[in-house]
Amino acid sequence: MANLSSSKKMVRKIATRTERNKSHVTNMRTYIKKVEEAITAGNADEAKLALREAQPKIMSVAQKGILHKNTASRKISRLAKRVKNLS
Numbered sequence: 001m002a003n004l005s006s007s008k009k010m011v012r013k014i015a016t017r018t019e020r021n022k023s024h025v026t027n028m029r030t031y032i033k034k035v036e037e038a039i040t041a042g043n044a045d046e047a048k049l050a051l052r053e054a055q056p057k058i059m060s061v062a063q064k065g066i067l068h069k070n071t072a073s074r075k076i077s078r079l080a081k082r083v084k085n086l087s
Contacts, residue, residue, distance in 0.1 A: 021066045031057045044087040051083050
């Protein structure tokens with residue numbers, strides 16, 4: 001456990017950031033899941049629309065530093081490839 005007041009404050013800050021980051025990641029995964037559900041259903045139009053909604057969410061998480069930029073780009077690329085193969 002932290003003893004110094006600055007250490008205690010850092011523990012509080014980390015907990016706050018973790019909660020915020022978790023909510024962003026959960027939101028992003030929800031949008032990714034919508035794309036994947038449309039792909040498995042075989043609905044190309046719905047998948048394209050879902051990908052258009054998911055793409056900015058994924059990049060905003062990367063921009064906030066929660067996810068690495070290359071990881072976000074890779075996720076988008078792989079989803080786009082699967083949507084393209086669908087149609």
